[in-house]
Amino acid sequence: MSLTLYAHPFAAYCWKVLIALYENATPFNYRLVEDEAGWAELESLWTIKKFPLLRDGEATIVESSIIVEYLMRRYPGPQRMIPTDDDSALKVRFMDRLFDNYVMTPMQALVSDRMRTQDERDAKGVADARKVLDAAYGWLERQVTQQEWAAGSTFSLADCSAAPALFYADWVHPIGDRFPEVLAYRRRVLARPSVTRVVDEARPYRKLFPQGAPDRD
Numbered sequence: 626m627s628l629t630l631y632a633h634p635f636a637a638y639c640w641k642v643l644i645a646l647y648e649n650a651t652p653f654n655y656r657l658v659e660d661e662a663g664w665a666e667l668e669s670l671w672t673i674k675k676f677p678l679l680r681d682g683e684a685t686i687v688e689s690s691i692i693v694e695y696l697m698r699r700y701p702g703p704q705r706m707i708p709t710d711d712d713s714a715l716k717v718r719f720m721d722r723l724f725d726n727y728v729m730t731p732m733q734a735l736v737s738d739r740m741r742t743q744d745e746r747d748a749k750g751v752a753d754a755r756k757v758l759d760a761a762y763g764w765l766e767r768q769v770t771q772q773e774w775a776a777g778s779t780f781s782l783a784d785c786s787a788a789p790a791l792f793y794a795d796w797v798h799p800i801g802d803r804f805p806e807v808l809a810y811r812r813r814v815l816a817r818p819s820v821t822r823v824v825d826e827a828r829p830y831r832k833l834f835p836q837g838a839p840d841r842d
């Protein structure tokens with residue numbers, strides 16, 4: 626096996642794949658993308674120039690959810706990330722989409738807005754992103770009340786997505802006391818060893834967070 630992951634320890638979508646790799650103790654080479662040469666290499670493999678990106682020999686696999694599924698199919702380990710049963714698999718995929726589209730996307734919009742100059746800022750975009758996050762937290766509050774993990778009783782791809790999404794979303798748009806079950810789930814998923822590991826690996830980079838990283842996690 627010769628797997629190389631192009632990634633950065635502070636990047637939310639990279640966590641999704643790193644958590645899956647750590648869950649299964651899958652060996653891989655970490656290609657840290659942070660300097661010009663790293664970005665150029667990434668762009669030469671994927672013109673969209675986003676990570677995570679996986680190289681498996683000569684094959685290139687992009688998009689975090691696809692990479693997690695690729696790893697599950699080609700390099701299976703003890704922790705299956707998408708269940709074999711069709712209905713459960715659809716639920717996991719749905720939750721993965723929910724976290725990407727309605728937590729990660731508005732969270733990134735809030736972060737990006739803070740990185741702009743004052744005159745480039747988009748107050749309406751920020752207000753809309755906050756509304757989406759509130760709606761997602763509200764929906765999740767009912768969803769995670771009765772279950773340990775994001776899509777049921779088994780840790781899955783949905784939790785690999787949820788962990789970075791809720792980790793950073795809570796920094797830019799606090800979950801607070803309004804959604805205690807979401808907060809409790811966030812604590813649960815952050816206590817998972819694979820997730821603790823990605824959180825710890827990202828600690829040295831917290832100074833990069835434009836809003837200022839809170840100390841609480």
Ligand SMILES: N[C@@H](CCC(=O)N[C@@H](CS)C(=O)NCC(=O)O)C(=O)O
Pocket residue numbers: 636637638639674675676677687688689690
């Ligand atoms: N849909 C993509 C999103 C990837 C993405 O947005 N990655 C961010 C890091 S979390 C990135 O590459 N940012 C660098 C940039 O946009 O320049 C996935 O699931 O992999």
